[in-house]
Amino acid sequence: MSKNASAQLNTGGNVSVSYDDGVYFDVAPIIGYKIEDLKLNLGLSPIFSYKKPLSSTQTILSGGGRIFGQFYFLENAFLHGEFQTLNTQTSSTNADGSKNINRVWTAGLPVGAGYEYRISDKARFQASVLYDILQDKSAPNRMPVVRGGIVYDL
Known part of the structure; x- marks a missing residue:
């Protein structure tokens, strides 16, 4: 990166929704770093999700x-x-009809495109559509998600 490269720390959050065999919803606060000269925004986020299957x-x-x-x-x-x-x-489900409930780690690789709208000097609204190309069979959601949120430049 050159000496004159401009970068901006940002924060905010987003929600994602989807519908496959039930309703899927997640919420995720974000922290990011926008590098204007490279046209990149990089970041990380914890995720908390909820799914209500139709069949259960x-x-x-x-x-x-x-x-x-x-x-x-x-x-x-x-x-x-x-x-x-x-x-x-x-x-x-076991052979006798009883159920085993387990917790597992799943991996996902959602990709897609989005658009942002500047709300003020520091805030912008982002919306995107993402599709998980890994399709982990244990993941709570395998359908495309619609995501929206607010990003605030610090």
Whole structure:
């Protein structure tokens, strides 16, 4: 990076929603670092998710984290990629009909595109659509997600 490169620490949060065999919802505070000269925003985020499958009365709560990168190919449009891992609940049925409930770590690689709208000098709204290309069979969600949130430049 050159001596004159400008960078900006940012924070905020976002929510993601999806619907496959039930409702999926996650919330994630973020901390990021935007490098203007390279048109990049890099960051990390804890994730807390909720899923209510249609086929069950049980809810699935998961927690984990993600690291992400955004490349701005136009002034307000970006490509988004991330690696995420979630500790989530899985269940299996024994031969006698009883259920085993376990917790496992899942991995995801959501990618997609988004758009941001500047709200003020320091705040912007971001919206994106992401698809997990790894499709971990134990992940709480395997459908594309719609994500929206606020990013605040510090």
